[in-house]
Amino acid sequence: MASLLLWLFSIGALFFSSNAQDTYDKLSEPYKKGVDLVLENLNSRTGMVHHFLFFKSVQQSDIEHGFDVSFIYHHFYCKATNCPKGTADTTRCQFRNDRPLIDCAICYKTFRGDIEQEPKPYIHCVHKPAYTADMKQTRVDHCNLMTYSSGAATLLASTGNS
Template sequence: MTLLLFCALLYAAGAQDPPVDDVTIVTPLHRTGVDLALEHLNSQITVPRLFRYNRTVDKQEQQSGGTESKYVYEHLLLKPTVCLKGTVYSLQNCSFINNKPSMDCVVCYKTEFNQIQQTPKPYVHCIQKPRVTQDIKTDRIAACKKMAYLIGSTCIMCARAPRGR
């Protein structure tokens, strides 16, 4: 009976997932892409809530020129939290809101010696997950390809699998 009451209270209160310890689940280089996406999204005036890293959908890296230079493509999902901007100092204290859509983000950037480079300018694009269309996916890939082509190297997103006959 007590367990049933406890479960009912959690349900009625709209229980949130526990915060993801995003500091321990990503490598330092992956953390760079996550930080770029979070900085971009949390700096938007029209977005009232803080967002946190939820999960990685896809991540690809390709060496460029020397062994210490690479292009990175990351497809991330960020979730809104209960915290409004300017109200907290630690995102770890902000639990996810499950009844709001995740933000679907793509980040492309170049690194040298595991440090992000400002040339070419990193590409960050975030949109609510339900609003992602095939055109948006195509535009994102094109933007990442363009970034790599400006430097004159190949990129992971440029290779295509041969079509079956």
């Protein structure tokens, strides 16, 4: 009986850990590249102790400018895991529920699916309890300026996936 319970617990833990990145796996490739850039930036910060992973999307929008150029805006949450910072294999990392979410936004230009270096991608992350309406407006304004400089419509006025 004890071995059956241990087996069931092991299967449950495996199932739970495989679900940790299901939402990331469902993102389209251009959005994954943006999330990867944010996570690389977030996990390289000196003040961070835990490894962070993508948790869920809040808002997604993109404008196809033509000639394989797109402007992408992605607002999402990252969550701390039980893995230490710098963990290479994150398949066994579990989300922690005792840490606040990290509220992140990124906007960037892609050409043929790859993130362009110019204009420089805009990344803004803050612990969710500290996120304010002024920060939201700053994000929106900065991302809209990126698209205006190329003569496109406003990025956040587009209808994207939610």
